[in-house]
Amino acid sequence: MKKVYVNEQWCLGCHLCEYYCAFANSGKSSMIKALKDRHIAPRIRIEERNNISFAVSCRHCTDPLCVKSCISGALSIADGAVMVDSSKCVGCFSCIMACPYGALSRSEAGVIQKCELCKKNEFGMPLCVQGCPNKAIVYEER
Amino acid sequence: MKYVIIGGGAAALSCIEGIRSIDKAGEITLVSKETYPFYGRPLISYLLEGKTTMENVLAYRPADYEATHGVHALRGETVTAIDASAHTVALASGELLPYDRLCITTGSVPFIPPMDGLEQVEDKTTFWTLDDALGLKAMLGEGRDKRVLILGAGLIGLKCAEGILHLAASVDVVDLAPRILPAVLPEEPAAIVQRRIEKDGVRFTLGDSVARFEPNLAHLKSGGEIPFDVLVLAVGVRPNAALAADAGCRVERGIVISSGCETSVPDIYAAGDCTAQSDPETGKPRVLAIWPNAMMQGETAGRRMAGGEASFDKGVPMNATGFMGLHLISAGSYDGELLLSRTPDAYKALYVRDDRLVGFIMLGDVERAGIYTSLVRERTPLSSIDFELIRETPQLMAFSATERARKLGGAHL
Ligand SMILES: Cc1cc2nc3c(=O)[nH]c(=O)nc-3n(C[C@H](O)[C@H](O)[C@H](O)COP(=O)(O)OP(=O)(O)OC[C@H]3O[C@@H](n4cnc5c(N)ncnc54)[C@H](O)[C@@H]3O)c2cc1C
Ligand code: SF4
C-alpha cells in the first residue's frame, strides 16, 4: 500500500506540510479562509532541533497498536489505512498511550485526530505531500 | 478445523481475528454469557456519562461482523464444563460442543468481600458489565435524588463515580487504602487526581472500610456513618479461571499461559483477563487485566490455534484514562530512580533503572505518551538514545538518524 514516507535529509523545516494538512481537513474552500489568524492543529507535525527537521505522521502500521488499544472501536483498518470514526471516540487516549510514533493527537473537539491519508476529504491523496516543496515527504509504495 | 471460544469480550474478538488471519474456512463457535454483540467494556461509564450512545457502544464492530467472519455465536449461553480428553464443552442448555482447538476468554469476575448486613441492602450492583451499568441507571432513575455509595477507589469505582455524578444527589467513595487509585498511582499524583475529582463534588473516605450495613446506612470501621440509597461494589476483580482449573489447566490466580497463549492442557488456549502470563521482570505468572493485553493475547491465541506463528511476551501494565477532563497515562513499574517534572497543569514522573525506562506517569499533558510506552515495552537501552532530550518531551528526535530512517522511512515496515 502507498504510505507517506519521510526523507529527512530533504526537509527544510518550513512547516508547509502542517499548513496543508490543517487546510485539507478544515472543510474550508481556501487556504486563507482555513488558516487566517487561527491556531492550527495539523495531523502531521515537524520535529526540529539544530539543523535537523522531519515530519511525523501516522505510519499506518500493518499491526497497529492504536487499533488494538482502542476501547470504543473508533479506530479501524480500512484497505490498509488506519481510520478514525470520531463519533465513536470517547477521548480516553488509550491510543496515545500505545502509538510508538506519537502520531495521534487531540482534536479541538477533545476527541482523537490522526492522518487518514486524505482519504475522507475532497483531496483523496495526502495534501501535505503535494505541498512539500522539496520532496521531504513522499507518497509511495516501499 | 473446529474452533470453540468461551467468552465474548475483547480477547474473544481478537481471537477470531487471529484465527481468520490464517484460516478462512474453519468453523468458529463462540459461546458468551452476555447477550450483546462485542462491546468495549470500558465504555460503560462513558455511556452513563452521556459521552457515547448505546448504538455506538454496540457497534464496536459492524453489525454484519459475525456473518462476514463466519462466526456462529451462541449468546446468552454459558459453558458449564470442559472435557479436555473428549474435546467437548458442555453448555447450560445441555448441549455438548466438540472442538479441535478451544480458547478460554472468560474474563474477570467482580470480587465481593463478605460484609455484615450486605444482604439487607436492596439497591446494589457491581460495575463490570453493560447490564450492570443499565441496572445502575435504572436504580438512579431520573430524579437526581439518590445518594450513591461506591466501595473501591480504583479505576472502576472512580470511572463509575464520574459516569453517574450528574445522575445522583451525592457520590461517596470509600476505600481501605489511604489514597485513591492505589494500584495505579503513588501518593503525589493520586492526590492531584483526587483533588480534581473532589472539585466536582465526589466525597472520599480513605483508609476506612464498612464494618456493617443497615439497609440504607453504612457503619464504618472508624465509627463514622454514610447514609445511601444505592450501593456500588467496585472493590476489585479476580480472574475467572474456575472452568479452566476444573478442566485440568494450571491456574495461579489466572490461567497460566505460555507466550503462545497455550494453557498446560493440549489444544486449550486462553487469553485476556482470565490469564496469568510470565512477567519478564520476575519470571513469575502475573495477571494483567487490561484491554490491550486481552487484544494482543487473543490474537496470538487465534493465530496459534490456526497453526500460525505468533507469540506475545511484551505485556506491560498500562492505563489511559481521565477524570473530569484531567488525563492520565501510566505504564510499567515504578521501581526505579524517579525523574520528576511538574508544571501548573502537568505532572510527569519517569522511572529509570539499569539503563532502561521501566515506567512513567503523565497527568494533564499526555501528548505523544506512546513514545515513552514503547521505550518501556521494547526495553530500549537509554544509552542508545538522547535521553536528556526525550526526558523533556516524548520525541523521535532522540533516536539515531538510522533508527528514524527505519521508523519513518519505512526501511523495514
Ligand atoms: C468500567 C470499566 C472500565 C475499564 N476501563 C479500562 C481501561 O480504560 N483500559 C483498559 O485497558 N481496561 C479497562 N477495563 C478492563 C477491560 O475492560 C478488560 O481488561 C477487558 O474487557 C478484558 O477482556 P476479556 O475479553 O479478557 O474479558 P471480558 O471482556 O470480561 O469478557 C469475558 C466474557 O466471558 C463471558 N463468560 C465468562 N464465563 C463464561 C462461561 N462460562 N460461558 C460463557 N461465557 C462466559 C463473560 O460473560 C464475558 O462476557 C475496564 C473495565 C471496566 C468494567
Ligand atoms: S497511529 Fe501510530 S500505532 Fe496507529 S497506525 Fe498510526 S503510527 Fe501505527
Ligand code: SF4
Ligand atoms: S481516544 Fe478515542 S480513538 Fe483513542 S483509544 Fe480512546 S476511544 Fe479509541
